[in-house]
Amino acid sequence: MAQDRPKLTVDIIRKLPKVDLHRHLDGSVRVETVVELAEEQGVCLPTNDLEELRALIEVDNDCESLVEYLRGFTIVNSVAQKPYALTRMFFEACEDAVADGLRYVEIRFAPILHVNELMSLTQVMEAVCEGKAMAEYHLPITARIILCGMRHMPPETTMSVAELAWRYRNRGVVAFDLAGPESGFASSKHKAAFELVRKQMLKMTVHSGEAAGAESILDAIRYCGAHRIGHGTTLGDSPELLAYVVNRGIPLEVCPTSNLQTKAVSALADHPLKSYLEANVCVTINTDNPRISGVTLSDELMVCHTELGMDLAQIVRIIDNGFSATFLERGTKKRMRAEALYQTVSILRSEGFDVSPIVNDPHYYSAAVNFHKSLQDPYWGTASQPAISRDLVAALPKIDAHRRVAGSASLDVVWKHFADAVTDDSCPVTAAAVLGLDPPQDAPATWLPDRAVFDALVESSDTHTPGSTSVAKRVFNLALQTRDAIADSVADIFASAAADNYLYIELVLEPSFHTGRGLTMAHIVDATLDAIASASESTGVLAGLVLAVSVSPATLCDPLVFREIAELAVARKGPVSGVGALAPSTSPLKTTATTRPPLTFSRTLPCRSSSPPVRSRPRPSSLRSLTAAPTASPAASRFTRSRSCSTTSPTSASRSSSASPTSSSSTPQTPTCSPRRRSSSSSTTRSPSRSAPSAPPCTPPSSWTRSLTLSSAQTSTSRTCSSSLPAASMPSLPRTT
Numbered sequence: 001m002a003q004d005r006p007k008l009t010v011d012i013i014r015k016l017p018k019v020d021l022h023r024h025l026d027g028s029v030r031v032e033t034v035v036e037l038a039e040e041q042g043v044c045l046p047t048n049d050l051e052e053l054r055a056l057i058e059v060d061n062d063c064e065s066l067v068e069y070l071r072g073f074t075i076v077n078s079v080a081q082k083p084y085a086l087t088r089m090f091f092e093a094c095e096d097a098v099a100d101g102l103r104y105v106e107i108r109f110a111p112i113l114h115v116n117e118l119m120s121l122t123q124v125m126e127a128v129c130e131g132k133a134m135a136e137y138h139l140p141i142t143a144r145i146i147l148c149g150m151r152h153m154p155p156e157t158t159m160s161v162a163e164l165a166w167r168y169r170n171r172g173v174v175a176f177d178l179a180g181p182e183s184g185f186a187s188s189k190h191k192a193a194f195e196l197v198r199k200q201m202l203k204m205t206v207h208s209g210e211a212a213g214a215e216s217i218l219d220a221i222r223y224c225g226a227h228r229i230g231h232g233t234t235l236g237d238s239p240e241l242l243a244y245v246v247n248r249g250i251p252l253e254v255c256p257t258s259n260l261q262t263k264a265v266s267a268l269a270d271h272p273l274k275s276y277l278e279a280n281v282c283v284t285i286n287t288d289n290p291r292i293s294g295v296t297l298s299d300e301l302m303v304c305h306t307e308l309g310m311d312l313a314q315i316v317r318i319i320d321n322g323f324s325a326t327f328l329e330r331g332t333k334k335r336m337r338a339e340a341l342y343q344t345v346s347i348l349r350s351e352g353f354d355v356s357p358i359v360n361d362p363h364y365y366s367a368a369v370n371f372h373k374s375l376q377d378p379y380w381g382t383a384s385q386p387a388i389s390r391d392l393v394a395a396l397p398k399i400d401a402h403r404r405v406a407g408s409a410s411l412d413v414v415w416k417h418f419a420d421a422v423t424d425d426s427c428p429v430t431a432a433a434v435l436g437l438d439p440p441q442d443a444p445a446t447w448l449p450d451r452a453v454f455d456a457l458v459e460s461s462d463t464h465t466p467g468s469t470s471v472a473k474r475v476f477n478l479a480l481q482t483r484d485a486i487a488d489s490v491a492d493i494f495a496s497a498a499a500d501n502y503l504y505i506e507l508v509l510e511p512s513f514h515t516g517r518g519l520t521m522a523h524i525v526d527a528t529l530d531a532i533a534s535a536s537e538s539t540g541v542l543a544g545l546v547l548a549v550s551v552s553p554a555t556l557c558d559p560l561v562f563r564e565i566a567e568l569a570v571a572r573k574g575p576v577s578g579v580g581a582l583a584p585s586t587s588p589l590k591t592t593a594t595t596r597p598p599l600t601f602s603r604t605l606p607c608r609s610s611s612p613p614v615r616s617r618p619r620p621s622s623l624r625s626l627t628a629a630p631t632a633s634p635a636a637s638r639f640t641r642s643r644s645c646s647t648t649s650p651t652s653a654s655r656s657s658s659a660s661p662t663s664s665s666s667t668p669q670t671p672t673c674s675p676r677r678r679s680s681s682s683s684t685t686r687s688p689s690r691s692a693p694s695a696p697p698c699t700p701p702s703s704w705t706r707s708l709t710l711s712s713a714q715t716s717t718s719r720t721c722s723s724s725l726p727a728a729s730m731p732s733l734p735r736t737t
């Protein structure tokens with residue numbers, strides 16, 4: 001019967017395990033303690049009467065101004081300038097937390113506010129850490145510390161607090177925060193401090209969206225890299241930002257009563273936290289300053305129930321969100337969350353509540369709680385398990401978050417497009433040169449090896465050396481330069497993923513890898529996206545696309561490529577799911593790593609020379625015209641590959657054994673011509689870092705351009721700039737976070 005249903009009360013909520021992630025130390029001091037500390041230290045308070053002092057420190061929901069709200073802090077901090085006082089304050093704050101059913105608390109404070117009487121920052125920290133250690137020893141609670149910088153203080157001061165956070169990382173400091181007046185004091189001013197904290201792997205939270213709009217939250221995320229948002233009341237002003245916060249799982253530390261008292265909201269019933277929760281924001285409920293506001297965490301949760309109409313399942317959800325959002329180490333966090341959830345359900349069940357909406361909520365699957373058994377029971381039976389087979393693994397649904405477009409297509413696809421490429425008239429390189437093979441005597445320039453030889457060179461399950469990997473990369477590089485090749489590759493990748501029961505794959509595309517035949521990076525990206533859309537629809541495999549840049553010393557020289565990739569990604573945000581950097585090959589090609597002569601696909605590629613053998617087909621006239629073109633800029637020529645020309649003289653042909661690929665550091669105006677390699681005799685003289693000083697000028701083929709050279713630089717042992725512009729003309733990108 002309806003009248004028999006239990007009612008949620010503050011006493012029941014108090015029994016539930018909870019966390020408070022946003023609680024200020026100076027807002028948590030008992031009024032009795034303030035009086036005692038003042039007497040001990042000889043501090044003169046506005047009044048020594050306990051109740052009169054309480055009235056001065058605490059505010060109610062009719063608090064009229066921020067000045068009134070902040071009055072209590074001035075009084076409290078007047079007695080918080082001694083180490084023992086800080087220790088006591090922290091311990092008692094934990095004691096109060098335990099009394100309210102908290103299992104975990106993150107207490108924050110601004111060290112700089114406690115050095116008024118010449119206490120050093122180190123003394124402040126030692127005192128607080130002592131209080132934390134005492135609390136954890138004597139009380140059933142886990143406590144952590146968050147240090148606050150102040151928005152209105154100089155960035156140098158904030159930096160000193162950030163350094164303090166790092167120094168005390170092993171004493172319980174888990175995060176860094178920015179507090180203080182929000183309006184007019186942008187968090188971006190302190191981004192250097194947050195950069196330091198981020199580099200030192202600490203967590204970050206920022207008070208934002210309380211006294212300023214959503215742009216303040218955006219700043220906190222964009223410039224400070226906030227892992228959580230303090231308050232975030234105005235998040236809903238920007239639907240796009242709200243979606244971002246949901247997608248990134250950035251929790252909000254909501255403090256309802258504090259928000260009312262500081263006029264961040266006009267009435268508790270108007271607080272947007274419920275709508276945020278229903279929009280899947282990870283909303284957590286906290287107290288901010290329990291002794292100033294005169295509330296407990298249980299009170300705040302009760303307010304959510306009574307004022308905002310949140311039902312039991314929602315109350316449990318925001319409690320669970322708190323456990324999920326702690327700055328604890330991952331393993332501890334998971335265990336604490338699972339235990340709390342189990343106990344919560346047990347308590348509510350014992351109080352007569354219907355807990356089925358909770359235990360059947362898929363949201364809690366990730367907590368791995370067996371609600372029907374003791375936590376100590378093993379989740380899995382002890383019976384021996386059958387062996388795990390490849391077929392079993394193949395049948396399991398999976399995702400692949402890193403699958404490169406170049407390198408994932410089947411050999412059938414690669415062979416097809418490789419053969420198309422090397423038999424193309426304008427292709428500047430032979431199959432033999434790419435594969436490091438010696439073709440038969442008198443073989444035509446379009447000679448192809450047996451398919452089996454090709455397969456063995458390109459695909460190797462476990463015997464790839466740096467050298468053979470390099471050969472495989474060159475093959476893919478040569479093959480995947482057209483829209484058809486990209487479409488075939490993507491289709492092939494999806495077919496393979498579907499056959500292996502992948503539900504989602506995230507393809508990694510390095511656009512500059514595929515621009516060797518005249519397609520721009522934008523063409524490449526769009527062609528890939530089209531192919532993905534088509535393949536995804538036909539196979540049912542979902543996909544994302546990450547645009548990548550190779551972070552090799554060569555490409556690091558080219559901020560323009562970075563920028564262009566970033567712009568392409570932003571313009572296609574959605575279908576393009578991210579931007580990434582690919583690590584360089586750690587092992588440069590070694591001549592001793594393979595029995596085959598090493599190939600260097602650098603500035604000068606092995607070209608099809610006019611002798612020997614001579615191609616029977618006439619050379620495209622475009623090449624001759626380019627040969628004579630004196631207007632080609634030095635910069636542009638650095639992106640071209642030399643090839644043997646119709647004008648190659650016998651002299652240059654006779655140098656074939658010594659004309660090595662030019663280094664990318666060689667003078668760019670005169671790329672040299674390297675006749676086609678015909679025999680292993682050239683292997684003894686190839687040097688990727690030296691050019692033949694007297695080699696004749698050579699022209700680029702009309703359609704084989706930039707990316708082959710770029711990728712060749714990556715596989716080359718020479719570590720030089722492959723930019724399309726002279727290094728001196730490269731703009732340096734502004735540093736951003």
Ligand SMILES: [Zn+2]
Pocket residue numbers: 022024179207230288
């Ligand atoms: Zn706060």
